[in-house]
Amino acid sequence: MVKAIRVHKTGGPEVLQLEDVTLPAPGPGQLLIRNRAIGLNFIDTYFRTGLYPAPQMPFTPGNESAGDVLAVGEGVSEFKPGDRIACVAGLGAYAEERIVPAAAAVALPDAVSYEAAASMMLKGLTAEYLLHRTYKVKPGDTILVHAAAGGTGTILCQWGKALGATVIGTAGSKEKADLAKAHSADHVILYGEENVAARVKEITGGQGCDVVYDGVGKDTFMASLDSLKPFGLLASFGNASGAVDGVNLGILASKGSLYVTRPTLNTHTAKRETMVEMAKNLFGAVSSGKVTVAINARFPLAEAAAAHRALESRGTTGSTVIIP
Structure with missing residues (x-):
């Protein structure tokens, strides 16, 4: 028996219940891993509330974790018991142990801690595809990162700067703005006090940004479009404020022949080699x-509900991990 968080009905953080569960032996192509750290992400709240439907009820939330391989199933040759690994898999991360497809795991270098890996697999791989695949950032580009003090935001700011871009971030408080600047944002706009698009135009000399990375969604959608230069790209990759809906495609024409995409990590990682x-x-x-x-x-782990409350209240900065 191992401890795991189970959700029997969708709802608020209170539906996250700590229970004893029994795991089977890993099947063909699977790994049994002992979690050392579990990542906390907004997508976890989407499954908890029912915004994203879980494949079955009850379920254990969470996608990313890092730990040690305890056992391998038939046909697994890439990993062995004792290996350090990190994974982004289907639901099931909020647990002391979990079974994952070997194809969803990657070897974890000694230079990267369990906590760092667990907190950056989803966020870091998201940043990787956004910066290198959705829009390939190059020296001289100007990028706008919403929620720049968050887990994904701080990675986007640092990596975008390392790629040679001018990085503009948005944040909800002076403290978060300072954190974003500490993580390589060149400029930070306080969205509660300033008009984001107007400030972007000031910062860029009226040009706008090459790309906007928007994980906030509904509240920032129009400001994101208005912050782009002609032919610019809006990469909408999350719904922290709610889903974007009712879009009139004509506004993309009137605002400068803009591009909008809604990429997902699952599509990018569908191929093992990628x-x-x-x-x-x-x-x-x-x-x-x-x-x-x-x-x-x-x-x-027993305080997963408190972790969700902190995340949903915008009370977190950087990354948060759950420790089993």
């Missing part, structure tokens, strides 16, 4: 010091 390449790129950026992962809060 996922391994992305992880190597991410771990290389961390090992070299181009990207540092700020872990600013830790919650025991």
Whole structure:
């Protein structure tokens, strides 16, 4: 028996219940891993509330974790018991132990800690595809990063700066603005006090940005479009303020022949070789010091509900991990 968080009905943080569960032996192509750290992400709240439907009820939330291989199933040759690994898999991370497809795991270098890996697999791989695949950032580009003090935001700012871009961030408080600047943002706009698009135009001399990375969604959608230069790209990759809906495609024409995309990590990591390449790129950026992962809060597994409350109240900065 191992401890795991279970959700029997969708709702608020109170539906996250700590229970005893029994795991089977890993099947063909699977790994049994002992979690050492679990990542906390907004997508976890989407499944908890029912915004994203879980494949079955009850379920254990969470996608990313890092730990040690305890056992391998038939046909697994890439990993062995005792290996350090990190993974972004289906639901099931909020647990002391979990079973994951070997194809969803990557070897974890000694230079990267369990906590750093667990807190950056989803966020860091998201940043990897946004910066290198959705829009390939190059020296001289200007990028706008919403929620620049958050887990994904701090990685985007640092990595974008390392790629040679001018980085503009948005934040909700002076403290968060300072954190974003500490993570390489050249300019930070306080969205509660300033008009984001107007400030972007000031900063860029009226040009606008080449790309906007927007994980906030509904509240920032129009400001994101208005911050782009003609032919600019809006990469909308999250819904922290709610989903964007009712879009009139004509506004993309009137605002400068703009592009909008809604990419997902699952699509990018569907091919094993692509996922391994992305992880190597991410771990290389961390090992070299181009990207540092700020872990600013830790919650025991039993306090997963408190972790969700902190995340949803915008009370967190950087990354938060759950410790089983």
